Amino acid sequence: MRWKDIDxxxxxxxxxxxxSHDAREMYFGAKTEAGNRSIDLGDKALKVLKEHRVKLEKEKYADIYKDRDLVFCTPHGTPVNPSNIRNRIMNPAIEETGVTKIRFHDLRHTCATILLLNGSPVKAVSERLGHKSIKVTLQTYAYVLPSTSLQIADQMDGILN
Incomplete structure (x- = not known):
């Protein structure tokens, strides 16, 4: 994620x-057509991003910092190694809170599950995740969707009355 991507x-x-990056360089490639999207951000998310930007400015090594416009980077301006995120941030937080250990990518699934359990429209969740079609979302998350059978029975009663 780059700062220029946040409006x-x-x-x-x-x-x-x-x-993507390797030991020598970082490069950006195009997302798939479905993956190319814009998502709305709430006020809390924007506040956290603004605070993070201030913190980043204070922590960077000004004399050797190379600005790559990255939202999450090392004090040198280089991409953060995913294993460092897992080992230094995520795993300690999991241990401290006592929640079930999950992979970093599972945070995406957790977010989708929470949204669906709280009544977010499946189409909106599908678009937010960048799924090619709503079918992918339904196949992946159908098990968490609340049963609508009783709701439909009640609607039928109302129609028939």
Whole structure:
């Protein structure tokens, strides 16, 4: 994620590229057509991002920092190694809170599950995740969707009355 992808005024995040890197360089590639999307950001998310930007400015090593416009980077401006996120941030937080250990990518599934359990429309969740079709979302998350059988029975009663 890069700062230029965040529109603070309109509260949106554009997801257009995927970042890859090896030991020598970092490069950006295009997302798939379905993966290319914009998502709305809430006020709390925007506040956290603004606070993070201030913190990043204070922590960077000004003399050797190379600005790559990354939202999450090392004090040198280089991409954060995923294993460092897992080992230094995620796993300690899991141990501290006592929640079930999950992989980093599982946070995406957790988010989708929570949204669906709280009544978010499946189509909106599908778009937020960048799924090619709503079918992918339904096949992946149908087990968490509340049963609508009783709701339909009640609707039928209302129609027949």
């Amino acid at each position: 603070f005024k309109h509260k949106r995040l554009s997801i257009k590229q995927v970042m």
